[in-house]
Amino acid sequence: MRVTFLTVLLAASLSAEELFIPVVVQKQGQEGAWWNTEVWVVNTTGEMGRWGAVFLPAGQPNGELLRQEPEFFEELPGWASTVRTDLVPQGGLGALRLVTSPGVVAVARVYNASGRVSSGQFIPALPRDQALRRGEVVHLVGLRRSAQFRTNLLLFAPGPEGVTVRLRTFGERGEVYGEQAYGLAPGALLPLEDILLAFGVQRTDAARAEVSGSGPFFALASVVDSRSGAASLAWPLRPGGPR
Numbered sequence: 701m702r703v704t705f706l707t708v709l710l711a712a713s714l715s716a717e718e719l720f721i722p723v724v725v726q727k728q729g730q731e732g733a734w735w736n737t738e739v740w741v742v743n744t745t746g747e748m749g750r751w752g753a754v755f756l757p758a759g760q761p762n763g764e765l766l767r768q769e770p771e772f773f774e775e776l777p778g779w780a781s782t783v784r785t786d787l788v789p790q791g792g793l794g795a796l797r798l799v800t801s802p803g804v805v806a807v808a809r810v811y812n813a814s815g816r817v818s819s820g821q822f823i824p825a826l827p828r829d830q831a832l833r834r835g836e837v838v839h840l841v842g843l844r845r846s847a848q849f850r851t852n853l854l855l856f857a858p859g860p861e862g863v864t865v866r867l868r869t870f871g872e873r874g875e876v877y878g879e880q881a882y883g884l885a886p887g888a889l890l891p892l893e894d895i896l897l898a899f900g901v902q903r904t905d906a907a908r909a910e911v912s913g914s915g916p917f918f919a920l921a922s923v924v925d926s927r928s929g930a931a932s933l934a935w936p937l938r939p940g941g942p943r
Contacts, residue, residue, distance in 0.1 A: 720798070724787070727791045733924075734812065743777065748778060753770055754797040754798075760888065766858075794889050807825060819929060819931070821922070839909065840909040842906075847926075850923075851907070855889070856918045856919075859886065863883075864882070870907065870909075872907070911936065
C-alpha cells in the first residue's frame with residue numbers, strides 16, 4: 701500500500717491543516733522590478749512537525765490542485781524553523797497552498813530585489829475560514845494612482861467553488877470611479893494591475909475600493925512606488941473592526 705503525505709500527517713497528528721498564502725511571485729515586473737518570494741515555515745510545538753506546499757498558478761482554475769497532495773513534504777523538529785526560496789517556479793505568479801501538521805505556521809516575504817537594497821512585504825499563511833465571507837462588504841483604503849504610484853489588486857478564491865467578486869472604486873469625495881464584477885474559478889488568483897487606471901483614473905492619492913463576494917475569497921491591494929520599486933500592502937478593513 702502506498703503511504704501518502706496525508707496518511708503520514710493523519711497518522712502522526714490525527715489531523716492535517718490547510719493554509720493559504722494568497723499571492724507569491726518569482727518574476728520580472730514593471731519598471732525593471734524583479735519580484736521574489738521567501739517562505740518561512742515554523743514549528744511552534746515541541747513535537748515533530750510536517751508540512752508540504754502546492755503552487756497554484758494565477759489566471760487558471762486550480763480545483764484539482766486544491767485536492768492534490770504536495771509533491772514533497774518535509775519534517776520539522778519541535779520549535780524549529782526553515783526558510784525556502786524554491787516554492788515558486790521561475791516566472792511564476794500565483795498562490796501557495798500549505799498542508800501542515802497542527803502548530804506549523806508560515807509567512808512569506810514578497811520583495812523587489814532589483815536595486816541595491818531589497819524592499820518587500822510580509823504575507824501570512826491563513827486558513828480558509830479567515831477568508832472574507834459570502835456577502836461581507838470590506839474596504840481597501842489608501843489606494844493611489846499618479847506618475848509615481850500605482851495600485852494592484854489581488855483576488856484569490858481558496859475554496860472548491862467558483863466565486864463572483866464585486867468591486868467598486870471611490871474617490872476622496874465619495875465619487876464612484878466605477879464598478880465591475882469578476883469571476884474567480886476554484887483555487888484561482890486574479891491579479892488586477894493598475895486597477896485605478898483601468899477605471900480611467902489618472903491621479904488620486906486617497907482612493908478606496910469596496911469589495912464583496914458570493915463565496916469565500918481573499919482580497920488585498922499593493923501600492924507600488926515606481927521610484928524605489930517598494931510595495932505597501934493593504935489588507936481589507938471591516939466596518940466595526942475584525943469579527
